[in-house]
Amino acid sequence: MPFARRRSRAGFSLIEALVVLAIGGMAMMLVFGIGARATETGFRLGRTALAAADDAVSTESYRALIEGLVLAPGNAVPATYRLEPVYVAETFVTGDAVLSRGTACAPAGPVRGxxxxxxxxxxxxxxxACSRAGSDDAVILLTSDEAMTFSVSFDAQTWLTGWTNDIELPVATGEDVLVMTEQKLWVRLTDETGEVDVLGMASSGRPANYYVREQFNLS
Structure with a gap:
């Protein structure tokens, strides 16, 4: 009796197909899950990067505005040089400035008021917010804190809640000559939480420059 050949089986059985589909489904779930988490992480990192960039721009804008303030030297009256006095209070800073670069508040150059x-x-x-004489406010920083304040210092260690160089000096007679000195002023923006703590420094420059202005009537 001839030997009967066993017929070879082709394809998968139902159980094998179900197992393959289950494994494939789990693999797809894993891939899509990783992709979704990666996308979420990417968006989160992007938002963090944008927030950091905004903070950096705000910080640099603040420093540029403070460093641009034009101070009269110590023992000098600002009006003598046609300068607006600088006022620093807990909620505002005012004065004339010369900006080294443009900001949201004003382009580079002299800024009145x-x-x-x-x-x-x-x-x-x-x-x-910042503004200049005759312009609308431009917002350069937003925070959830409600207790932001300005403070000033002459040594960056001892801080005062307010200052102005709008003063009247006694008339110098005889040997009572008031010697002008370089004026440096640190202005700090801070809040109670410590999230905002930005420092900028304004300077009058060398007093010799002002003596030259007086000598040649450049005020």
């Missing part, structure tokens, strides 16, 4: 002001935001929080 520069003003930085801390303003409350509807719904909570506060913002730092």
């Amino acid at each position: 520069l003003r930085l002001e801390i303003q409350p935001v509807e719904g909570g929080g506060s913002q730092l």
Whole structure:
């Protein structure tokens, strides 16, 4: 009796197909799950990077505005040189400035009546806005904190809640000559949480420059 050949089986059985589909489904779930998490992580990192960039721009804008303030030297009256006095209070800073680079507040160059002001935001929080004489406010910083304040220092160690160089000096007679000195002023923006703590320094420059202005009537 001839030997009967066993017929070879082709394809998968139902159980094998179900097992393959189950494994494939789990693999797809794993891939899509990783992809979704990666996408979420990417968006989160992107938002963090944008926030960091915004903070960096805000910080540099603040420093540029403070460093641009034009101070008269110590023992000099600002009006003598046609300068607006600098005022620093807990919620605002004003004065004339010469900006080394443009900001949201003003282009580079002389700026009359520069003003930085801390303003409350509807719904909570506060913002730092800047303006110049005759212009609208431009917001350069937003924060959820409601207690932002300015403070000033002459040594970056001892801080005062306010200062101005709008003073009247006694008339110098005889040997009572008031010697002008270089004026340096640190202006700090801070809040109670420590999230905003930005430092900028304004300077009058060398007093000799002002003596030259007086000598040649350049004021």
